Each structure stands twice: as structure tokens, then as C-alpha cells.
Amino acid sequence: MTERSPNAVELRAVSKVYGASAAVRDVSMEIARGAFVTILGPSGCGKSTLLRMISGFVTPSSGDVLIDGVSVLGAAPYERDTAMVFQDYALFPHRTVAQNLAFGLRMRRIAKDEIARRVEAMLELVNLRGFGDRRVSQMSGGQAQRVALGRALIVRPAVLLLDEPLGALDLKLRKQMQAELKTIHRDLGLTFVAVTHDQEEALTLSDRIAVMNGGALEQFDTPENLYRRPATRFVADFVGNANLFDARIGGGGRVAADSLPLTLDLSAAQRGGRGEGTRVALVVRPETIAVGAAAPAHHDCRVEARVDEIMFSGAVQQITGHLPDGTRLTAHQSAALPAPERGATAIFSWPGQSVWLVDG
Amino acid sequence: MSAAHDIPRRRPLLRAALPAAGLLPLVLWQIVFFVVPVALIFGVSVWRTQSYRLIPAFTFDNYIAIFARPAIWRALLLSVETAAFVTVACAVLAFPVAYFIAKKAGRWRGLLLVAVIAPFWISIVMRVAAWRLLLGERGVINQVAMTLGLTDAPMSFLLYSPVSTAIGLIYAYLPLYVLPLYAAISNIHDNWIEAALDLNASPARTFFEVILPLSAPGLVVGAVFCFVFGLGEFVTPALLGGGKQLMFSQVIQDEFQRRLDWPSGAAMAVVLLVLVFAALALSMKWIRRASGETGL
Numbered sequence: 001m002t003e004r005s006p007n008a009v010e011l012r013a014v015s016k017v018y019g020a021s022a023a024v025r026d027v028s029m030e031i032a033r034g035a036f037v038t039i040l041g042p043s044g045c046g047k048s049t050l051l052r053m054i055s056g057f058v059t060p061s062s063g064d065v066l067i068d069g070v071s072v073l074g075a076a077p078y079e080r081d082t083a084m085v086f087q088d089y090a091l092f093p094h095r096t097v098a099q100n101l102a103f104g105l106r107m108r109r110i111a112k113d114e115i116a117r118r119v120e121a122m123l124e125l126v127n128l129r130g131f132g133d134r135r136v137s138q139m140s141g142g143q144a145q146r147v148a149l150g151r152a153l154i155v156r157p158a159v160l161l162l163d164e165p166l167g168a169l170d171l172k173l174r175k176q177m178q179a180e181l182k183t184i185h186r187d188l189g190l191t192f193v194a195v196t197h198d199q200e201e202a203l204t205l206s207d208r209i210a211v212m213n214g215g216a217l218e219q220f221d222t223p224e225n226l227y228r229r230p231a232t233r234f235v236a237d238f239v240g241n242a243n244l245f246d247a248r249i250g251g252g253g254r255v256a257a258d259s260l261p262l263t264l265d266l267s268a269a270q271r272g273g274r275g276e277g278t279r280v281a282l283v284v285r286p287e288t289i290a291v292g293a294a295a296p297a298h299h300d301c302r303v304e305a306r307v308d309e310i311m312f313s314g315a316v317q318q319i320t321g322h323l324p325d326g327t328r329l330t331a332h333q334s335a336a337l338p339a340p341e342r343g344a345t346a347i348f349s350w351p352g353q354s355v356w357l358v359d360g
Numbered sequence: 361m362s363a364a365h366d367i368p369r370r371r372p373l374l375r376a377a378l379p380a381a382g383l384l385p386l387v388l389w390q391i392v393f394f395v396v397p398v399a400l401i402f403g404v405s406v407w408r409t410q411s412y413r414l415i416p417a418f419t420f421d422n423y424i425a426i427f428a429r430p431a432i433w434r435a436l437l438l439s440v441e442t443a444a445f446v447t448v449a450c451a452v453l454a455f456p457v458a459y460f461i462a463k464k465a466g467r468w469r470g471l472l473l474v475a476v477i478a479p480f481w482i483s484i485v486m487r488v489a490a491w492r493l494l495l496g497e498r499g500v501i502n503q504v505a506m507t508l509g510l511t512d513a514p515m516s517f518l519l520y521s522p523v524s525t526a527i528g529l530i531y532a533y534l535p536l537y538v539l540p541l542y543a544a545i546s547n548i549h550d551n552w553i554e555a556a557l558d559l560n561a562s563p564a565r566t567f568f569e570v571i572l573p574l575s576a577p578g579l580v581v582g583a584v585f586c587f588v589f590g591l592g593e594f595v596t597p598a599l600l601g602g603g604k605q606l607m608f609s610q611v612i613q614d615e616f617q618r619r620l621d622w623p624s625g626a627a628m629a630v631v632l633l634v635l636v637f638a639a640l641a642l643s644m645k646w647i648r649r650a651s652g653e654t655g656l
Contacts, residue, residue: 055558077557078566084558090551094573103569104559155559 005069008033008159008191009054014063016049016215023049024060025215031159031208036185036192038202041212042238047195050212051161054193056080068158078107083152084161088168089144091136097147098123098132104155118154125184126150142173149181153188162194166201178204199239203227211235227285233358236283243284243329246360249276255357257282259327260303264352272357279360288354289331291319291340295349302349305329307340321348398633405626412620422627432611432628439608440635442522442597443590446529450537450586451579453530458541458578459571463550473542476535484532488599491528495519495600520602528596533589537582544578545571577647584643588636608632 009031016024024046031037039047052058053065056077064071072080083104091100098119105115123129126146131139139147145165152160165181166174182205185192196202202209203223210220211234219231230236237244247257253271255264264282274280284301295302305321308328317339319331329348340346408417426432461472479487494500495518502514517523548571556566594609601607606614608628615625 057554057558077554078560078562082558084555086551086555088549088551090549090555092552092555092570094570103556103561107556107560107565151555151559 005066006033007031007066008035008068009193010064010066010069011050011053012064012066014050014053014060014065016046016053016058017061022215024053026063027212027215027217028063029210029217029220031191031193033191034189035207036182036194036205037208037210038194038196038206039210039212040196040199040202040239043197045212046215047197047212048163051084051163051193051195054159055082055084055161081158082161083155083157083159084163085145085148085152085165087164089148091139091144091147091151093136095136096132097128097134097136097139100136100147100151101132101154103151108155122150122154125153127180141169142177145169145177149184153184153190156188156190159191159193162192164196165194167196167198174201181205203239209239211238213238229356230283230358233281233360236281236356236358241286241330241332243282243286243289244358245282245284245327247280247282247357248360249274249278249280251276255280255282259323259325262301262303264301264355266352266355266357270353270355270357274357274359280357281360283356283358284350285354286318286330286332287316288350289329289333290349291321291331291333291346292338295347298351299349300352301355302347303329304345305348307342307344307346310339310342312339321346401626401629401633404622405630407623407626409621409623414622422624423631425624426628426631431606432608435606435611436608436628436631438522438605439591439632442526442529442607443587443593446526446533446590447583447586449526449530450533451541451582454534454537454541454582455575457534458538458545461538462542462545462548473539476538476542479532479535484595485599487532488528488596491524491531491600492519495524495527519600520604522601522605524600524602525597525607528600529590529593532596533586536585536589540581540585541575541578544575544581548574580643580646584640587639591636591639592632 007030009029011027011029013026013028014024015022015026027046027050039050041047049058053060054067056072056075056079059073065073067081092103095103101119101122102115105118110118119132123132126149128143128146128150131143136144136147145168149165162181166177169177178201181192194202194205203226206223208220208222209226211218211226213234219226219235221229221231226235226239230239230242233244236242245257245260245262247255249271250256250263253266253268255266255271256262257264290296290299291307303323305323307319307321309318309320311318311320312335315335316332317335317337319333319340321329321331323329331348404414405422406418406420408415408419408421426436457476461469461476465472492499496502497514497516497519499519501518502511505511506514552570552574553566556570557563561569592609593607594613597607597610598613601610603610609632612625612628612632615621615628
């Protein structure tokens with residue numbers, strides 16, 4: 001027996017070119033078996049094209065796609081061991097819920113009594129017991145989404161693909177389904193690859209996130225690393241909120257911001273091996289910034305800014321301000337802390353060790 | 361001020377009757393051109409004739425005679441057979457055309473739909489006459505076949521036979537089948553097809569499991585058009601059929617015009633009408649079932 005690849009999916013330098021424009025450029029990615037990976041990016045970044053390359057509906061212009069260690073370039077969608085949860089669910093309208101669930105098993109020529117057994121089990125798993133005989137047109141959005149999920153899960157594919165799976169649901173239902181998706185993923189141990197433009201959803205659900213921009217893979221990493229150690233300016237800006245300040249690395253590891261009256265001593269790790277004279281951007285997360293007359297002692301970066309706006313949103317208040325030269329700043333701080341006054345000048349401060357650098 | 365008072369003054373009955381009044385032209389049309397003529401036909405069908413004169417009566421002899429005279433029920437059988445064959449042939453020919461226009465034509469869709477409808481802009485008589493030029497013993501098809509050495513003598517069954525009637529009807533009804541089928545296939549989301557393929561259904565299975573069942577409303581509507589029109593068709597069999605094997609509509613015309621036996625012709629017309637209604641009732645049932653399943 002040959003050794004089984006540890007990767008459920010492997011993309012090797014795949015590109016997709018439509019005429020003069022490239023939808024996907026030179027993306028390589030290894031997705032470990034049992035992982036929950038999300039491909040995240042703004043619309044038009046090529047994330048859906050990437051997903052459709054795995055399912056087989058798009059043939060890459062160059063590069064290779066492997067499922068379970070075997071190239072599937074020559075395999076049609078119906079010959080691949082993948083199953084997709086479509087954005088609009090794509091449930092068969094002429095079939096009942098149970099018949100939708102059974103479809104993939106019937107196509108795989110599973111015995112009738114086993115199909116019946118697995119359909120019942122799947123109805124149970126996706127919380128739709130007793131709904132088997134319903135028409136799909138009678139299902140609510142959340143229920144239809146569960147049927148779509150169940151229809152793909154039931155064949156136990158090598159990779160489960162989810163195309164914006166929760167995009168059509170309202171916020172509360174989305175939160176609930178996120179939790180259920182995560183539980184199902186953990187319980188079944190299948191490989192999930194999802195596509196979304198919702199960074200919060202990606203952060204909540206995934207083991208690893210692939211951030212795409214303009215057809216290229218910007219970073220493929222754990223949610224925490226993406227947030228704390230973004231590889232590029234795009235990732236820093238797209239994942240979570242960020243204050244980005246253009247800066248330049250000076251002599252002795254000192255970093256001088258262009259527009260802030262600020263010079264930082266950064267560790268070599270923070271500089272990431274960048275040499276003197278390199279253009280960089282400082283990434284300062286809003287929640288690391290405190291606003292108030294008295295800055296905490298360890299907040300060694302301090303600037304004075306005028307407060308423009310204070311937005312209260314439950315637990316957090318968002319405070320925006322600007323420096324005399326017009327540079328804008330955003331801070332998130334606990335709503336329990338006293339808010340500064342609009343129009344007043346306040347000290348915005350943060351610890352230098354929380355600053356991250358990306359290439360300018 | 362006064363306008364604001366006018367609205368609540370309208371009586372409820374009137375308010376309910378107003379939208380229904382829009383149906384009035386349709387109702388009048390149906391009464392004058394359908395209900396009354398059918399009633400008259402039915403009335404005449406139970407009369408008798410004597411020496412070419414109509415005699416009011418109430419007898420079902422005319423109906424019994426239809427099935428007692430082999431020539432008549434053979435014509436009826438030929439009509440049903442021809443209509444059924446034409447329907448099936450149209451369905452088979454129309455499906456790929458409708459599928460291509462709905463799913464593959466892209467920006468050519470509009471032009472292709474116009475091309476499908478275009479034959480309607482020319483009179484049916486001219487179109488049928490054109491088929492005579494093609495199918496005749498010295499017509500285009502026979503000339504080509506003989507030049508190529510496919511046959512020694514012209515194929516005479518091509519014209520003035522049930523074959524030519526069927527060809528003419530298929531040609532005439534194909535657009536009637538393409539259009540409803542196109543509408544039904546347009547409603548099949550590409551995602552449903554992709555979902556089937558994604559769940560390991562081969563293209564052939566995808567066709568039988570998803571595309572064909574979801575085309576059912578169009579298939580049924582097209583079949584109704586073809587079958588019902590084919591059953592009562594007169595012009596095409598009259599011009600292409602040759603007159604040796606008559607279709608039912610030709611026999612009816614014969615009764616009225618040549619034999620002047622109006623009651624007998626009327627009875628045949630009623631039988632034809634009942635057949636058409638039966639076909640319609642059956643198809644309504646299918647459509648209801650099919651559309652109940654497509655409503656998402």
C-alpha cells in the first residue's frame with residue numbers, strides 16, 4: 001500500500017487566466033486532512049475560482065491540483081471525491097429533503113437500506129429530524145442551508161467545499177450556524193474548505209486562513225498569526241481593523257514614522273530582518289490604543305490627537321481622532337472606561353511591543 | 361377634500377366587481393365564439409337528415425354511426441396516431457434546440473428565438489406548398505437522392521401520404537414545442553446541474569435525474585400544443601396528405617360540404633372535442649404535479 005498523503009488537498013502553483021486577466025495567479029497551498037481552511041478575500045479576488053478548481057468546475061491554466069495526494073487535473077467534477085455546499089444551496093426543487101440528502105449516495109450506488117439509514121442519521125445530525133418528506137420549497141433559509149450541508153456531508157467526501165455557506169442568512173442565524181458548522185467539523189473529522197468575504201466568519205471558523213487579493217495568495221496562516229503577524233499591508237488592513245502608518249527603518253533598529261512624532265525601538269523579531277532604509281508600515285491594532293489624559297505606564301508610544309468621533313457599540317467604544325497633520329487614528333476601548341470629549345485633545349497611547357511591521 | 365371622501369363611499373361590491381370587469385371582454389369572446397358555437401354543434405349532432413334536409417330530433421344514431429363505419433374510425437385512429445407521432449418527434453427534435461438556446465447560446469439567444477418564431481410570419485399555406493416542392497416525385501429530395509444514386513425510382517411515399525402529413529406537421533409545430541420547452545429549461549438553475557455533477561452524477565444521469573424532470577412543465581405544454589393542434593389539423597393533411605388516407609378533420613369537412621350530412625359531421629366534431637378536452641384535462645394534472653415540484 002502506498003503511503004497516504006497527509007494533505008487532503010494540495011495546490012501546486014495553480015493559475016487561471018481568462019483572456020488578458022488572471023483570476024488566480026500562482027497559488028500554492030497545502031490543506032491538511034481534517035483541517036478547516038477558509039479562503040478569505042474581497043469579491044473578485046479569485047477565491048471562488050480557487051474553490052471551483054478543487055471541485056473540478058474550473059480547469060487551471062497551469063499548475064496542479066491534488067486530492068489525497070493524487071493529481072485530479074484529468075478528472076471531471078463527477079469523478080472527484082469532493083462535495084460542495086453552494087452559496088444559494090442549489091437544492092433539487094423536484095425532490096424532497098430526504099431525496100436531496102440521498103442523491104449523492106444513490107449516484108455512488110450505495111445499497112438502498114444503507115442509504116435510508118444514513119439519511120436518517122444525517123437528518124438527525126443537521127437537526128432536521130421529521131423533515132425528510134418536506135419539499136425543499138417549504139424550508140426556511142436556515143433549514144435549506146442545513147439540507148445543503150447534509151447533502152454534501154452524507155457522502156463523506158475527501159474534501160467538503162463551502163461557497164459562502166452562510167452568506168444568505170441573517171446575523172443571528174449565521175452565528176448559530178457557525179457554531180454548528182464548527183461542531184460538525186470537529187465531530188466528523190472531515191476536511192472543510194470554505195470561501196468567504198466575511199473576515200470575522202473566517203477567524204471564528206478556521207484552523208487556517210488563506211487571504212487572497214487580486215488572484216494571488218497573500219498569506220496562509222492561523223487566524224492568530226494573520227492577526228498578530230500579518231505578512232502584507234493588505235492582510236493587516238483586511239483582517240481586523242488596523243491603523244497603518246508609513247515609516248522607515250533607521251540606524252540601530254530605530255523606526256521613524258513619517259507622519260507621527262514617533263520613533264520606536266523595535267526588536268529584531270519585530271523588524272523581521274529588514275535592513276536600514278527599508279520602507280515599512282507600522283500596524284497598530286485599535287484595541288491596543290488607550291485614549292485619555294493619563295496613559296498607562298507601559299504605553300511607550302504616545303501621540304496627541306484631536307478626538308473627531310466617538311461611536312458606542314455595546315461593549316466597545318470606537319474613538320477616531322486626527323493628528324495636526326491630518327493622519328487619522330482609530331482606537332477601540334472598553335465602554336466601561338470614561339470617553340474623551342469630542343473636539344478635545346487627548347493622548348492616544350500604545351505599547352511599542354504590540355506594534356507589527358509590514359512592507360510599505 | 362371631496363376626493364378624500366369619495367374613496368370610502370365606494371361600495372364593497374363595486375370594489376370587488378371592478379377588477380373582475382377586466383375579464384369581461386374575455387368572457388364575452390368565449391361565449392360568442394366558443395360556448396355558443398359548441399352548443400350549436402352539439403345541438404345539430406343529435407338531429408337527423410333526410411334527403412339532404414335537416415330534421416330536428418334527439419337521437420344518438422350519428423354517434424353510433426361513427427364507430428360503425430370503419431372509414432370513419434380509421435380516420436380518427438390515423439389522426440390520433442399522426443398527432444401522437446408528431447408530438448413525440450417534435451419533443452425529441454425540440455429538446456436539444458431549446459436546451460441550446462436556454463443554456464449555451466449566450467448573446468445569440470435573442471436572435472435564435474426570433475429565428476424559431478420566424479416561420480410564423482409566413483402563411484401556413486405557402487409553407488406547406490413549399491414542402492410539395494421538396495417532397496414531390498420530381499422534388500428536390502428525390503432529385504438529389506437519384507443523382508446520388510441512392511434510389512433508382514423516385515420515392516413516391518414522400519408526398520401525398522401520411523408521411524408527408526407528418527413531416528409537414530412536425531415542421532409546423534416545432535416552434536410551438538421549442539418555446540415552452542425553452543421557458544422551462546431557462547428556469548433550471550445552472551447550480552442544480554452543477555450540484556448533481558458535483559455529487560458524482562454522470563452527465564447522462566444528471567440529464568435524467570435533474571434536467572429532464574425539471575423540463576416537465578415545458579414538455580407537457582409543448583405536447584398539448586402539438587397533440588391538440590395535430591388532432592384537428594386540416595390544412596396540412598389536405599395539401600400534403602393526398603386524399604387516399606383521410607384524417608378525421610378531412611372526414612368532418614367531407615360530411616359537411618360534400619355529403620351535406622351536418623348532424624353526422626357535428627357528431628364527429630363533438631367526438632374530436634371530447635378527445636381534445638380529455639388530453640387537456642390529463643395535461644393539466646401533469647402540469648400541476650410538475651409545477652408543484654418546480655416551485656422553489
